[in-house]
Amino acid sequence: xxxxxxxxxxxxxxxxxxxxxxxxxxxxxxxxxxxxxxxxxxxxxxxxxxxxxxxxxxxxxxxxxxxxxxxxxxxxxxxxxxxxxxxxxxxxxxxxxxxxxxxxxxxxxxxxxxxxxxxxxxxxxxxxxxxxxxxxxxxxxxxxxxxxxxxxxxxxxxxxxxxxxxxxxxxxxxxxxxxxxxxxxxxxxxxxxxx
Amino acid sequence: xxxxxxxxxxxxxxxxxxxxxxxxxxxxxxxxxxxxxxxxxxxxxxxxxxxxxxxxxxxxxxxxxxxxxxxxxxxxxxxxxxxxxxxxxxxxxxxxxxxx
Numbered sequence: 130x131x132x133x134x135x136x137x138x139x140x141x142x143x144x145x146x147x148x149x150x151x152x153x154x155x156x157x158x159x160x161x162x163x164x165x166x167x168x169x170x171x172x173x174x175x176x177x178x179x180x181x182x183x184x185x186x187x188x189x190x191x192x193x194x195x196x197x198x199x200x201x202x203x204x205x206x207x208x209x210x211x212x213x214x215x216x217x218x219x220x221x222x223x224x225x226x227x228x229x230x231x232x233x234x235x236x237x238x239x240x241x242x243x244x245x246x247x248x249x250x251x252x253x254x255x256x257x258x259x260x261x262x263x264x265x266x267x268x269x270x271x272x273x274x275x276x277x278x279x280x281x282x283x284x285x286x287x288x289x290x291x292x293x294x295x296x297x298x299x300x301x302x303x304x305x306x307x308x309x310x311x312x313x314x315x316x317x318x319x320x321x322x323x324x
Numbered sequence: 325x326x327x328x329x330x331x332x333x334x335x336x337x338x339x340x341x342x343x344x345x346x347x348x349x350x351x352x353x354x355x356x357x358x359x360x361x362x363x364x365x366x367x368x369x370x371x372x373x374x375x376x377x378x379x380x381x382x383x384x385x386x387x388x389x390x391x392x393x394x395x396x397x398x399x400x401x402x403x404x405x406x407x408x409x410x411x412x413x414x415x416x417x418x419x420x421x422x423x424x
Contacts, residue, residue, distance in 0.1 A: 316367035320354040
């Protein structure tokens with residue numbers, strides 16, 4: 130059977146990941162646009178984040194950025210055929226993802242402890258703050274947790290020889306996308322609501 | 325394929341540090357007490373710059389065939405801009421009533 134090569138010069142699973150990323154980018158954009166209009170349109174909006182929360186957000190950003198670099202190292206090692214090194218870097222990436230999730234949940238519990246709920250603003254401002262904040266950051270957190278689990282499966286399969294370096298590269302693409310989304314979520318959800 | 329021409333790992337660390345510097349600039353801007361719309365616009369511009377760098381270098385689009393970039397990004401940007409254009413129209417729903 131004659132098979133045409135891809136005009137993009139990439140494997141079909143990677144192209145599939147790009148299509149997923151585009152659709153996911155539109156989902157996040159819809160959430161962020163909705164939030165942006167409500168944020169700018171509301172006469173009184175809650176600004177719950179003290180400087181300690183902003184520092185926590187910066188730490189989360191540094192952790193996620195570092196995990197992108199370790200993911201790159203994992204892809205490099207997989208492409209070079211050094212299995213042990215690739216697994217090590219995948220493990221570090223998963224660990225950093227888990228740290229990010231823990232820092233994220235710490236921030237959530239702090240807000241919940243202060244009385245913020247999905248439809249309640251304890252400062253008397255717009256009640257939509259909770260709905261937008263928890264839904265956008267929750268969607269992102271779901272992506273991080275899913276990514277950590279997916280990386281675990283990829284690492285296991287790669288170790289057992291069921292997956293090759295292209296699987297690691299495709300998983301890396303997803304992980305970088307999660308990082309990319311955070312670059313918009315942090316300034317819009319945290320910095321725009323700093324005290 | 326993306327494996328042919330890539331930067332050294334130390335260059336990627338430099339890119340990561342550069343992205344973190346942009347985040348610090350965003351935080352500094354936040355505490356300048358700018359008007360909401362000005363701050364939103366500034367943060368969006370900086371976040372877009374970060375996003376562009378991440379797409380080109382971390383997601384390695386720079387090292388793929390140009391057709392991938394030209395197939396994906398103009399279309400995605402068009403959809404996102406249109407999404408932004410259509411959102412305010414949704415506010416009409418608040419004033420819509422069925423004809424009696």
